[in-house]
Amino acid sequence: MARADVLILGGGIIGTSLAWALAQRGVSGIRVVDLDLAGVYASSELNAGGARATWWQPVNIETCLATLEFFAEHADEFAFQQRGYLWLYDDDALHERALALRELQNRHGLGVEALEVGEIQARAPLIDRGLDELVGATWSPRDGLINPNAVRSWYRAQAEGLGVEFSNRHYVTGVETSRVAGGAGETRKIEAVDIVEVRAGVADSEALRRVLTTHHVPAEAITVEERIETATVVNCLGAWSPVFSSKVGITDVTEPVRRQISLVDVHAEDWAAGVDPAKLGMIVDPSGLYLHGEGAHVLAGYSTPGEAPGFDFDYDGRDFFESEIWPRLAHRASSFERCGHVRGWAGLYAVTPDCSGIADRVESFANLFEAHSFTGRGVMQSYGVAQGMASLITTGRFDAIDLSPLNRSRFADPLKWVVEELHI
Numbered sequence: 001m002a003r004a005d006v007l008i009l010g011g012g013i014i015g016t017s018l019a020w021a022l023a024q025r026g027v028s029g030i031r032v033v034d035l036d037l038a039g040v041y042a043s044s045e046l047n048a049g050g051a052r053a054t055w056w057q058p059v060n061i062e063t064c065l066a067t068l069e070f071f072a073e074h075a076d077e078f079a080f081q082q083r084g085y086l087w088l089y090d091d092d093a094l095h096e097r098a099l100a101l102r103e104l105q106n107r108h109g110l111g112v113e114a115l116e117v118g119e120i121q122a123r124a125p126l127i128d129r130g131l132d133e134l135v136g137a138t139w140s141p142r143d144g145l146i147n148p149n150a151v152r153s154w155y156r157a158q159a160e161g162l163g164v165e166f167s168n169r170h171y172v173t174g175v176e177t178s179r180v181a182g183g184a185g186e187t188r189k190i191e192a193v194d195i196v197e198v199r200a201g202v203a204d205s206e207a208l209r210r211v212l213t214t215h216h217v218p219a220e221a222i223t224v225e226e227r228i229e230t231a232t233v234v235n236c237l238g239a240w241s242p243v244f245s246s247k248v249g250i251t252d253v254t255e256p257v258r259r260q261i262s263l264v265d266v267h268a269e270d271w272a273a274g275v276d277p278a279k280l281g282m283i284v285d286p287s288g289l290y291l292h293g294e295g296a297h298v299l300a301g302y303s304t305p306g307e308a309p310g311f312d313f314d315y316d317g318r319d320f321f322e323s324e325i326w327p328r329l330a331h332r333a334s335s336f337e338r339c340g341h342v343r344g345w346a347g348l349y350a351v352t353p354d355c356s357g358i359a360d361r362v363e364s365f366a367n368l369f370e371a372h373s374f375t376g377r378g379v380m381q382s383y384g385v386a387q388g389m390a391s392l393i394t395t396g397r398f399d400a401i402d403l404s405p406l407n408r409s410r411f412a413d414p415l416k417w418v419v420e421e422l423h424i
């Protein structure tokens with residue numbers, strides 16, 4: 001039987017960064033398994049590339065700030081650009097709360113500025129419409145944009161350099177557990193994880209999608225069935241984490257929810273005076289629309305309210321652009337009056353009831369950990385979460401980065417929720 005000292009389920013940005021963080025601490029025998037390490041349907045490959053530390057909860061600020069500092073050290077490799085986040089408000093109560101929470105953010109050194117409506121255009125000449133609807137804005141200069149694929153590749157290359165084994169086309173199907181003799185209460189232990197290795201053909205997009213949306217590998221696609229004995233397991237399956245949790249008797253609170261992004265084309269002559277498209281940082285509109293410059297185009301996303309949970313990867317195409325993206329863009333900025341739809345995509349947010357992630361040892365298991373459900377924050381939180389989890393796994397406690405607020409048991413008591421409201 002195969003064996004891994006630490007078996008990481010899922011090779012998205014969280015599983016990969018954790019593998020590196022563990023290897024950095026001298027852990028050996030680490031193996032990462034994923035159905036598709038290219039990540040065709042992984043959120044890590046389908047996100048918006050935003051990176052900010054301006055959150056409302058200390059644990060999210062601290063993990064994201066540690067990650068931003070790490071990104072800044074590798075700015076060229078990760079195409080990290082501190083272009084800032086401009087957050088526009090049209091609601092007095094939300095604006096007041098944002099201003100009050102600025103104190104917490106600035107205690108962490110974020111330097112968030114409050115802008116009067118009359119100051120917004122000077123900071124962002126793009127915003128030249130609907131200013132009379134706004135009540136103010138915040139500007140966070142340390143936030144910015146990142147190439148998430150470059151970050152994930154870097155984590156992987158570093159991890160492989162330290163001996164971590166990555167197994168592609170390996171799909172987790174089951175788990176064998178035992179009761180720990182003399183353990184407290186009903187403590188159990190993962191003995192082994194069942195994996196099927198799938199034919200190379202299953203790596204084509206349609207077949208992958210069928211597996212990842214139905215959680216079933218057709219018998220004819222299986223080449224090898226393998227049982228991997230392991231001392232430690234970490235669930236880093238992102239939006240699919242509940243599928244594994246259910247195999248060990250945990251009813252998860254996480255839901256997969258589709259999020260869509262469009263790429264927008266603006267003719268050079270249509271940019272309003274003073275706008276430099278090459279320096280366009282993240283702008284978050286009160287309507288829920290967000291945008292930033294993306295190469296020759298503008299990336300614009302919008303989280304449709306009431307989107308039903310499910311493993312849905314269908315991008316609604318021009319309809320989405322015309323009904324949700326373009327009207328909001330043109331409402332706020334004349335530059336978008338005549339813009340065009342290039343293409344777009346859909347990916348999954350792994351959403352918890354308080355919109356914060358889960359990073360913890362799984363209660364009632366001696367050797368099962370989990371790090372997933374980082375909603376729209378997994379890339380910008382990856383370094384901080386990986387360092388915190390590596391400490392927990394190797395020493396039994398958190399050191400410099402304390403992830404304890406992200407425990408799963410908080411969901412039993414809404415007073416312990418880590419609620420994030422500035423969520424896009």
Ligand SMILES: Cc1cc2nc3c(=O)[nH]c(=O)nc-3n(C[C@H](O)[C@H](O)[C@H](O)COP(=O)(O)OP(=O)(O)OC[C@H]3O[C@@H](n4cnc5c(N)ncnc54)[C@H](O)[C@@H]3O)c2cc1C
Nearest residue numbers: 012013014035043044047048050172238347377378379380
């Ligand atoms: C549209 C959109 C925009 C976003 N924007 C941002 C942003 O601007 N900034 C930011 O920080 N975050 C953003 N996010 C969120 C971020 O992308 C995620 O939080 C992060 O990528 C999650 O990483 P992960 O490793 O947990 O999950 P994933 O990257 O989804 O990885 C999970 C992996 O598990 C594998 N898998 C699933 N089931 C199995 C199985 N049974 N066996 C083996 N392998 C399996 C999958 O193949 C996948 O590779 C966005 C997300 C979306 C969808």
